[in-house]
Amino acid sequence: xxxxxxxxxxxxxxxxxxxxxxxxxxxxxxxxxxxxxxxxxxxxxxxxxxxxxxxxxxxxxxxxxxxxxxxxxxxxxxxxxxxxxxxxxxxxxxxxxxxxxxxxxxxxxxxxxxxxxxxxxxxxxxxxxxxxxxxxxxxxxxxxxxxxxxxxxxxxxxxxxxxxxxxxxxxxxxxxxxxxxxxxxxxxxxxxxxxxxxxxxxxxxxxxxxxxxxxxxxxxxxxxxxxxxxxxxxxxxxxxxxxxxxxxxxxxxxxxxxxxxxxxxxxxxxxxxxxx
Amino acid sequence: xxxxxxxxxxxxxxxxxxxxxxxxxxxxxxxxxxxxxxxxxxxxxxxxxxxxxxxxxxxxxxxxxxxxxxxxxxxxxxxxxxxxxxxxxxxxxxxxxxxxxxxxxxxxxxxxxxxxxxxxxxxxxxxxxxxxxxxxxxxxxxxxxxxxxxxxxxxxxxxxxxxxxxxxxxxxxxxxxxxxxxxxxxxxxxxxxxxxxxxxxxxxxxxxxxxxxxxxxxxxxxxxxxxxxxxxxxxxxxxxxxxxxxxxxx
Numbered sequence: 125x126x127x128x129x130x131x132x133x134x135x136x137x138x139x140x141x142x143x144x145x146x147x148x149x150x151x152x153x154x155x156x157x158x159x160x161x162x163x164x165x166x167x168x169x170x171x172x173x174x175x176x177x178x179x180x181x182x183x184x185x186x187x188x189x190x191x192x193x194x195x196x197x198x199x200x201x202x203x204x205x206x207x208x209x210x211x212x213x214x215x216x217x218x219x220x221x222x223x224x225x226x227x228x229x230x231x232x233x234x235x236x237x238x239x240x241x242x243x244x245x246x247x248x249x250x251x252x253x254x255x256x257x258x259x260x261x262x263x264x265x266x267x268x269x270x271x272x273x274x275x276x277x278x279x280x281x282x283x284x285x286x287x288x289x290x291x292x293x294x295x296x297x298x299x300x301x302x303x304x305x306x307x308x309x310x311x312x313x314x315x316x317x318x319x320x321x322x323x324x325x326x327x328x329x330x331x332x333x334x335x336x337x338x339x340x341x342x343x344x345x346x347x348x349x350x351x352x353x354x355x356x357x358x359x360x361x362x363x364x365x366x367x368x369x370x371x372x373x374x375x376x377x378x379x380x381x382x383x384x385x386x387x388x389x390x391x392x393x394x395x396x397x398x399x400x
Numbered sequence: 401x402x403x404x405x406x407x408x409x410x411x412x413x414x415x416x417x418x419x420x421x422x423x424x425x426x427x428x429x430x431x432x433x434x435x436x437x438x439x440x441x442x443x444x445x446x447x448x449x450x451x452x453x454x455x456x457x458x459x460x461x462x463x464x465x466x467x468x469x470x471x472x473x474x475x476x477x478x479x480x481x482x483x484x485x486x487x488x489x490x491x492x493x494x495x496x497x498x499x500x501x502x503x504x505x506x507x508x509x510x511x512x513x514x515x516x517x518x519x520x521x522x523x524x525x526x527x528x529x530x531x532x533x534x535x536x537x538x539x540x541x542x543x544x545x546x547x548x549x550x551x552x553x554x555x556x557x558x559x560x561x562x563x564x565x566x567x568x569x570x571x572x573x574x575x576x577x578x579x580x581x582x583x584x585x586x587x588x589x590x591x592x593x594x595x596x597x598x599x600x601x602x603x604x605x606x607x608x609x610x611x612x613x614x615x616x617x618x619x620x621x622x623x624x625x626x627x628x629x630x631x632x633x634x635x636x637x638x639x640x641x642x643x644x645x646x647x648x649x650x
Contacts, residue, residue, distance in 0.1 A: 174470075265490075269484050269485075270489075270490055272484070276477055276482035277552075277556070278477035278478040279474070279501070280474070
C-alpha cells in the first residue's frame with residue numbers, strides 16, 4: 125500500500141508527505157536524548173555514592189568549597205532576604221485593613237519567610253551564583269582535558285571535583301537559609317512597625333501564635349533538597365560539556381535554568397508531601 | 401606490552417577507527433603518524449581506557465582494558481603516564497601541586513619530603529629551573545607547559561608513556577627540545593612510549609618504529625627506513641609533504 129502510494133507520487137511527481145515520518149524521527153531523537161541524559165545522570169549519582177568512601181580525598185576539598193559557597197554568597201543572600209522581608213511587610217500593610225487583628229500580619233510575614241521565601245529565594249540565588257560557577261568550572265576542565273588528566277593519573281574525578289562541591293552546597297544552603305530567615309524576619313519586623321503601626325509585643329505575639337517548630341524543620345528539609353538541586357545538576361552539566369567554549373556557555377545556561385526549574389518543582393512537591 | 405586488536409570506534413555517524421591492529425613492544429618507542437583529525441588521539445586514549453572501543457580489545461601487560469573494573473583500571477593507569485596535547489594542567493594549582501598529583505603511589509604522595517624531592521627531580525629531568533615549581537600554569541609559555549605536563553606524567557615512575565602531539569603548536573626550536581627530551585627519557589627511564597604526532601621529522605627522530613594511521617586503519621608499521629622505501633601511495637604522499645618530493649631523510 126505504502127509502496128503503491130510512493131510509486132504513484134513518483135509517476136505523477138506528487139511531493140510525498142513526509143511530515144508524519146519526520147515527526148516520528150523527531151520523537152525518536154527526543155526519547156533517545158532523554159534516555160541518554162537519564163542514564164548519564166544516574167551513573168553520576170552512582171559514582172557520587174561510590175566515591176563517598178574516599179573521604180580522605182573529598183573532605184579537605186569540601187571545606188574549601190564550603191567557604192566559597194557560604195561566605196561568598198552570604199552578602200547577596202542576606203540582601204535579598206532583607207528586601208523580601210521588608211516588601212512582604214509593606215504588602216501585608218496594604219492588605220491587612222479593616223477588622224483583621226494586626227498581629228495576624230506578623231504571623232503571615234514570619235511564616236512566609238520561613239516556609240517559602242527564605243529557602244526558595246536563597247536556592248534560586250545559589251542556582252545562579254554557585255550553579256553557574258560549578259558548571260563553568262567543570263565544563264572548562266572537561267574541554268581542556270583536565271578531567272581526563274585526573275582520570276589518566278588513576279584518580280577519580282568525581283571524588284576530587286564533584287563530591288566536595290555537592291556536599292559543600294548541600295550543607296551550606298540550609299545554613300544560609302537560617303541566616304536568610306533571621307534577616308528576613310528582622311527586616312519584616314522593622315518594616316511592619318512603620319507600615320502597620322504594630323507594636324513589638326503584637327509582632328512577637330503574632331509570630332509565636334502561628335509558629336510551629338515543624339515549620340523550621342520544613343524550611344531546612346526543603347533547603348537540603350534545594351542544595352542537592354543547585355549542585356548535582358550543574359556538576360552533571362559541567363561534567364558532560366562538549367564542543368569548547370560554546371559548549372561551556374551552553375552548559376552554564378542549561379545548569380542555571382534546569383536547577384531553577386527543579387527548585388520550583390521540588391518546592392511544589394515537598395509542600396504537597398510534607399504539609400498535608 | 402601494548403596490543404590493540406581489531407579496534408572499531410565511531411562517534412555518531414563518524415567512523416573514526418575501522419579495524420585497527422597495533423602493538424608496542426616492551427622498551428620501544430613507537431611514533432604514531434597521521435594527518436590531523438584522523439583519530440590518532442582517539443587511538444591512544446584507548447590504551448589507558450579514557451575511550452572504550454565499540455568492538456575489539458586493548459591489552460596492556462596482558463590485561464584487557466575494556467573489561468577491567470574501576471579499581472583495576474585506576475591501578476593500571478598509575479603505570480601509564482599520559483602527556484596531553486595542550487598540557488591539561490590544573491590551572492588552579494601551582495606547578496608543584498600539578499606534578500605532585502602525578503605521584504600516584506598514595507603512601508609516597510602523603511610524604512611531603514619525598515614529594516618535594518620527586519618534583520625537583522622531575523623538573524630537572526625536563527630541563528626546567530626549580531623555581532618553576534612555585535609558578536602557575538598561566539605564567540608559563542607553551543613549551544614550558546608541555547614540559548610540566550611531561551614532568552607530571554613521569555612523576556609516578558610509569559612503565560608506559562603516551563604522548564599526544566607533544567610538539568604541536570611549538571616553534572621548531574622548542575619542538576626539537578621536546579623531541580630530545582622524549583629520547584632522553586626513553587634512555588634514562590627505559591619506558592615504553594607511544595608518541596602521537598603529525599610531525600614526520602620529529603617522529604623519525606624519536607621512534608624506533610613508526611606507524612601511519614590513515615583511512616581509519618594502520619596503513620603501515622615499520623622502521624624509518626622501511627617507511628622511506630614504502631611504495632604505498634598514502635605513505636609516500638604523507639612523507640613527501642614534510643620532506644619534499646622523493647627526498648626522505650633524517
